[in-house]
Amino acid sequence: MSDLVRRDHAGPMEPNGHQAPFTNGAPVMRMQVEDSIDLRELIDVLRRNKRLILAVTFAFVLATLIIVQRQLPQYRAEGVFRLKDERQALTGQLVGPGVEQMLGRTADPLLSEIEVLRSRAVIGGVVERFGLRLQPQTRGVTPAIFQDVEVASDAAPDTIQISFEESGVIARSRAGEERSGYGQPLYISGVRFTVPVRPDHDEATFEIVPAVTAAERLLENLVTRPVDRTDVVRVQYTSSSAEFSQAIVNATLEAFHDASTRNAAQQSHRPRSFIEELLACTDI
16 A cells, blocks of 8 residues: 655745745746847838938038038137236336225226226227228128228218229218229218228128117127136137238227226326325425
C-alpha cells in the first residue's frame, strides 16, 4: 500500500508571505507593446510628398534671400573719453578732494558727464554742424552724400525731392526748382548743400525737420556706455555709412570736450573766489 501524499496545487509562497497565483507550472508571460517606425514606410511617405516638401523648402530659402538682400549693412563707429577734473586743472590745483567734500559733491561724476554728452547743448551742436535737420526719407540714403550742409534757423519744415542726373543735381520743393552741378553748392528752401559726386541712387527724398526732432533721431543711434570699474565711457554710433558714423562720433566727442571745458570754467569761478577769500582772511 502506497503512501498517500497530499499535493498542493497552489503556487509557491512569495517572500511577503502571500501565495503566488496558480500557473500550472508555466512561466508567466508579460506582453510589452513597443512602438516602431518602419523605415520603408517613412521613405514612401517622403516620396509621395516630395513636391510639397521641395515647394516649402524653396519658399523658405527664397524668403530668407529676400530678407537678407533688403537689409542694409550697418556700420558702428566707436570712440572713448576719460573722465578728468577740468575744474582742478583750471583752478591751479585749488579745487581738490577736500574742497569738493566741503562744497558738497554727492552725484556720480561719470553719469553726470554722460548726461552732459547727451545734452541739448552738445547734440544740438552736432545737429547744426552736419545740417542734420535735413533728414533722408529714402531707404539706403544717408546725409553722407552731401558736403557743407547748412540749414537756416528759420527754415520751415518742407520736403525736397532730389534727382541725380548725369549733368548735375535737380532739387524740387514747395519753393520751386533749383539745379547745380556736382561739386557746386545748391540753395533751396533755406538749405544749402553740395553733392560732390553722383551717388548710386538716381533720386532721393529729404525732409526738413525741427532741430528737436533731428536731435532725438541722432540720440536714437547714439549709445553711451561706461566701462565697468574705470573712468572711461564708450561712445558708439550706428548708421548705414561707415564714414558718417565715424564723423558723428568724432564731432560728438569734440562738442562734449568744448562743453565740458566751458562748464568747468564757469563752475571753477565760485570755489576759486571762495578759496582766495578764505586765504585772504587767514593771512594776518
